[in-house]
Amino acid sequence: MTLQPLRRATIGVLGAVAMTALGVLPAAAQAPAPAPAGASILDAIKARGTLVCGTNTGLAGFAQPDSQGVWRGFDVEYCRALAAAIFNDPNKVRYVPTTAQSRFTALQSGEVDILARNTTWTLSRDTSLGLDFAAVNFFDGQGFMVKASAGVKTAKELSGATICVQPGTTTEQNLTDWARANNVQFTPVVIERLEELVSAYASNRCDAFTTDVSGLAATRASQPNPAEHLILPDVISKEPLGPLIRHGDQRLVDLVRWTHYALVAAEELGVNQANVAQMAASDTRPEVQRMLGKNGGLGQMLGVSNDWVVNVIKATGNYGEIFARHLQPIGIQRGPNALWTTPGGQQYAMPFR
Secondary structure: OOOOOOOOOOOOOOOOOOOOHHHOOOHHHHOOOOOOOOOOHHHHHHHHOOEEEEEEOOEOOOEEEOOOOOEEOHHHHHHHHHHHHHHOOOOOEEEEEEOOOOHHHHHHOOOOOEEOOOOEOOHHHHHHOOEEEOOOOEEEOEEEEEEHHHOOOOHHHHOOEEEEEOOOOHHHHHHHHHHHHHOOOEEEEEOOOHHHHHHHHHOOOOOEEEEEHHHHHHHHHHOOOHHHEEEOOOOOOOEEEOOEEEOOOHHHHHHHHHHHHHHHHHHHHOOOOOOHHHHHHHOOOHHHHHHOOOOOOHHHHHOOOOOHHHHHHHHHOOHHHHHHHHOHHHOOOOHHHOEOOOOOOOEOOOOOO
């Protein structure tokens, strides 16, 4: 089928908007006290007694407050896991919603300790922002969503379309690069706040919406009638997503990285939320014993208790449990985020030894 006549839209560029949604103050209004001279970020977190986690303003499956105001989602679980590793209490987290443009400033300035906000690991971000990516916790790629009624089947049929996109993201650059390479002419509708961008797409101010495929799935799931929206099969980029912290505290980078590996390794080794205590007490496999703190002193090397992985898995479950709880209900399949032991899976934990 061919593209039906498309509505033209003017480019809408919105400036930064103060974050007051759901009664949460902007990050700057809730900045934690700076670490004492010579203290590490991890030391400051321990002294404060709370982890401050920068996250999305609201993305189904990844980070969103429920009807009681409790934050839930795939990215939220990483904040909870880290708090469990540090404090043996996954609830010692304060969440600071950040936009695509404010997220890096919030982390650079110390307003948040960690950013767990579907952020793509790129060379420029890794080298020029003063930040460190800890791991890839979700392998993603950029795609397009359209109204099913438009009759569009592939992204190349979008020539002449208006396309909604967020500024300050890899998505915006990818869209421009892809369109140039494929001789696709389009008019961008550029809006910073995700909620407003989705509203623009839903109200037909743009013909297509582009972001990571996971974000498209989350947006589609939140629409009144998800079946009215089609995610096109084209994936135009690699988007390795993961948590990041400020440069300068290798101990915290290590802890965030190995918390991710613990979640993945636990799934691979059959350790889950229901059996972790039993496995810690009775499993004789050497790597399980080291990972769950029976010997090896690995937690001490990271600045936490040796049974930190037990605390993490008790709090969140393993990687597969987190994925099933938050992402599968909105239609996201494991795909490349399956374990490396599964055909096509790329999730791989470094050895616990």
